């Protein structure tokens with residue numbers, strides 16, 4: 252990184268906002284994928300004007316910029332390109348307004364997801380999108396990835412809550428889209444162009460999010476199944492029963508065992524799989540619903556259904572579910588958490604094929620995730636230092652994606668493409684669709700400075 256550019260960055264963002272020591276650059280070289288990179292410099296702006304000034308400099312000098320929220324992304328989207336400017340938004344972390352009349356929150360991108368949720372819940376309001384990383388992830392990162400989570404079965408994903416955005420374009424121009432509006436069809440839907448754009452089109456500096464009334468109560472059940480197959484078949488039975496649970500999460504036997512080793516909370520380690528099912532709403536409405544959920548599970552093969560009777564009991568089940576990613580770290584030095592999404596009717600067949608792929612490539616591939624959405628996380632566990640194993644991992648990942656696509660599914664339901672799934676994107680999109688995406692990127696970012704090479708290779712288009 253040229254010393255002159257570092258000086259210019261210090262002038263526009265302030266001395267304390269610019270980090271260039273080797274130690275700092277190492278810290279910003281990772282996200283939650285297994286990849287790493289080396290930034291040229293890190294800038295931590297505190298205002299939209301500073302973001303704009305940084306982008307103007309980068310665009311003039313054609314230096315890549317990698318926007319970073321909390322670095323919990325699992326697809327490598329915030330891994331720095333060699334010599335890039337990492338634009339970390341953690342200091343733009345103000346909840347600017349909670350508007351109780353219009354039912355919206357106006358936030359800066361660095362606000363941590365759980366902090367907004369706690370704030371609005373104290374006012375009896377609700378912001379449903381709940382990635383398992385919610386205590387760390389930023390709302391800007393959630394928008395840029397189109398994040399989901401367990402509750403998205405009933406409430407939808409981040410995209411369904413974005414009403415307005417302020418975005419800085421690669422040339423430093425600041426644009427606004429949408430507003431505190433429940434309806435707005437004036438022109439193209441720019442909000443949704445930036446949702447899921449993975450830092451490749453603009454830097455999101457303000458977000459207007461829709462809020463809803465907080466459900467009065469919730470009840471959480473754990474249904475225990477002798478086999479994974481019975482659990483997967485139950486998902487369709489639950490969805491066809493006339494109830495819309497807020498979550499249907501699945502954990503297979505490997506996942507249950509590793510979480511139990513990690514948390515020691517009495518999970519059923521002999522089970523083939525468990526489903527964690529939650530209903531929410533009025534207390535008098537959800538009690539018969541959870542009873543019906545239990546009956547459907549038992550008719551579908553559950554050996555036992557336990558309903559948490561207290562808020563602490565519910566939270567303990569969610570603690571177990573949210574601990575899965577961390578706990579899997581006990582089984583292998585590295586993991587690649589896949590994120591395929593398939594029609595829900597295809598879940599039993601997809602899980603069967605995962606078993607075949609696991610045997611074929613001699614890899615442990617636990618399965619867990621948002622079964623109610625058809626969004627499963629088969630995790631490839633491996634040792635990155637073993638080249639022969641890495642070869643098997645690559646082929647196994649390709650076969651997982653092919654299986655998902657063959658069953659009418661897609662590569663990613665919520666983690667994005669980034670670097671990790673980039674080699675496979677052409678399997679899912681037609682050449683025409685890829686070419687259109689490339690044209691959009693080229694129109695907005697002609698110098699290709701924003702997250703270059705992420706999501707799609709230019710030569711694929």
Ligand SMILES: Cc1cc2nc3c(=O)[nH]c(=O)nc-3n(C[C@H](O)[C@H](O)[C@H](O)COP(=O)(O)OP(=O)(O)OC[C@H]3O[C@@H](n4cnc5c(N)ncnc54)[C@H](O)[C@@H]3O)c2cc1C
Nearest residue numbers: 320321322323324328383389391392393395398399450455
């Ligand atoms: C344990 C664990 C569990 C997880 N569970 C879930 C889950 O249930 N559901 C789910 O959806 N995800 C999950 N994730 C993935 C991850 O938390 C989400 O993708 C999250 O949205 C990333 O937010 P972040 O702030 O960490 O973004 P980062 O990782 O910092 O960045 C992610 C991408 O967004 C871009 N970006 C970040 N901020 C901005 C901005 N302001 N403007 C433009 N681009 C930006 C970056 O360039 C990058 O491409 C999980 C991750 C972990 C580690």
